[in-house]
Amino acid sequence: MTEQEARAGAREWAGLAVLVLPCLLASMDMSVMFITLPSLAADLGPSGSEQLWIMDSYGFLLAGLLITMGTLGDRFGRRRVLLAGAAAFGVASVLAAFSTSPGTLIAARMLLGVAGATLAPSTLSLIRSMFHHAAQRATAVGIWTAGFAGGAVLGPIIGGLLLEHFWWGSVFLINVPVMVLLLVLGPLLLTEHRDPEPGRFDLLGAALSLVSVLSIIYGIKAMAEHGPGWLPVACCVAGLAVGAAFLRRQHRAAHPMIDMKLFRTRRFTVPLFIDALATFGLVGFSLFNWQFMQLVLGMGPLESALWSLPTFLVMPLGIALATALAPRIGKRNVIAAGLLVATAGYVLLTLLQADSGIVHLVVGMAVVSIGIGAVSAVVTEVILSAAPPERAGAASAMAETSAEFGGALGIAILGSIGTTVYRSELATTAPGALTPKELEAAQSTLGGAVETASALPEGTAESLRNAAFDAFAQEARIASVVSAVLMAGAAVLIATLLRTGRTRPGPDTSESAAEHHDGDRAADAPSRAVSP
CATH class of the missing domain: 1.20.1250.20 (MFS general substrate transporter like domains)
Known part of the structure; x- marks a missing residue:
């Protein structure tokens, strides 16, 4: 058998x-x-x-x-x-x-x-x-x-x-x-x-991978919190340099931690990239999701957490649909469809207003969740299938690492874009009665605006809160546009880079055939077809 x-x-x-x-x-x-x-x-x-x-x-x-x-x-x-x-x-x-x-x-x-x-x-x-x-x-x-x-x-x-x-x-x-x-x-x-036949464990390679990932993730998070500065930029540059040294070592090592041959096939690299992009939008937009519920809609932490529950409950629907449809229409098509569903969710969120209410937000995030659930399940399985069984642990780690990087970049990039939009909008719509110090505090974050308003006369406070909520809604809409464009672009990417002619799958499907025929069907073949 x-x-x-x-x-x-x-x-x-x-x-x-x-x-x-x-x-x-x-x-x-x-x-x-x-x-x-x-x-x-x-x-x-x-x-x-x-x-x-x-x-x-x-x-x-x-x-x-x-x-x-x-x-x-x-x-x-x-x-x-x-x-x-x-x-x-x-x-x-x-x-x-x-x-x-x-x-x-x-x-x-x-x-x-x-x-x-x-x-x-x-x-x-x-x-x-x-x-x-x-x-x-x-x-x-x-x-x-x-x-x-x-x-x-x-x-x-x-x-x-x-x-x-x-x-x-x-x-x-x-x-x-x-x-x-x-x-x-x-x-x-x-x-x-x-x-x-594991060979000798590469201790230096492990140290290089740790330093590289920690440096880049720290630099990205620092830029998301405090903006670009010499320290976070230096950390990212140093992390990339150490990462390059790690990859060179993997190319030369007799027993590498990562099988670099896997990166020569689009069956492995494209799903990794798609996984990062999907996490980019989902994690990055969570910044706006939580703040909108707690600061704009005035919910407590537990109430907002309960309202986020539907996004989790509908995710198995996307996973189940993807699992059922993949054998019939191909994994590539399921991934592309999931990305387009997520795109539709983000498009719905581009219509978000400060007075939209919780239903609009939850429905938009639920649609995104269905699409991303379908994408993540199929992409992860494709990555695993592309690796030989003896390297399944390293392949799994690469999948999780790509998701971590995607999430960190989502927070940093969408957060930075959103902050710029928020400050620009509030600079023109904030009440003229604010002092420069009060305006600076209100422009720092939405939480800063709410706190500043609490110490102002009622009329000015109400005007500041409304202006801040509108500016934040504009910030969320821009983040939604960026996410929608990225998801649509990822759908085109998966459909073109893995778009090839159909072939009958079989146990002897080779890596070469996977590249020149239907990549998602070939991924169903035994992973021993990939050269170890």
Whole structure:
């Protein structure tokens, strides 16, 4: 029986359920801090710099170590790395929950980031090893995608519910029972998989990849928060230089962390780029989404989190449609269709006004979510299928890293464009009674405008709030236009770069055939067709 014909049984599907849970929690830990920060700040009293490290240290280390952890899984066993990461994640969660100082919490968050970096590539590469049948693997990847995306939405909701009844540390303690469950059920349901000939681990390469990713992500985030300056620009330039050194080393290494041959085929590089673009718009626009609900519409953190729930609930619809349609119309066409659906959602958001109300925002984001859900599920499965099974961990890590970069760039670029638009609009529409200092504070952020208005006479305050809300709505509309153009461009990209003649798929479909025939059909062929 060929790999293409082998179908997963009950054990594999039960194992998938176990794999989705840690991914959901790892994703939750990135978003739960938005609603938890005020409570822990009141208790621990961190400085402004310490608050930034509490927020960002987890995501920085997670992004920086994805490639390393994916490679470690390939070499030493994906189940082993996953279980070690789960144990570390549980311990770090307890340390975070009972932290008594900002420094302790930052250290715990950093350990959570290190452990979290093992979860995504290990779980995704185990799915690649457990589900050999293309249709089953597509379904499994879709479920995994929904779990990972759902964690980001559920984080603020669950965090808000816990903070209603318990102290801030409870948002970390919910991780512990899930990790214990993984440690118990993992050895029973998950089969160990590794590269049979892993070679020597490239420690210097791992260090270069970490420094490169951390430097670039830090520089992008710093520019998003404070605008372009010499330090963030220098960090990005240094990160790119170190990244170039890392890639040169991978070309020359006898046992590279990343199989550079994968980048010679569009079946791998184009989906990576599309994944980054999809995350760019979704994560970047979340900046406006949350502020619109809380500042313009006046919702509390929990209420706004609950209103964001529909975007999570409809995402499985997009994933299910993509999984069902891909075998019939081709993965390339499904990805292009998903991008066009996301484009329609962003076009709807270009009509957003300050007085539009929550329904307009939620419907627009729901349409975007359906499209991006379809794209992410199929793109991730294509990336996995393009890599040989022994390199599934590294391929999974590359997929997650591209998404991290896309999200960071979305925040930085859309945030910078939006800030410029907001300041320009408010400069012409703000009440003339404002002092230069008050106008400067109002132009800094929408939150600054609301705070400034609270200290003004009622008439002037109302005029300032209306002007600020209108300027922010214009900011969101411009961000929607940029996102819509990018999604439409990505649809054209996937349709042209992977647009080739049809061929009958088969187990002997070669990489050459994948390039010169239908790329998405060839991706269904066994991954052994890719030269290792």
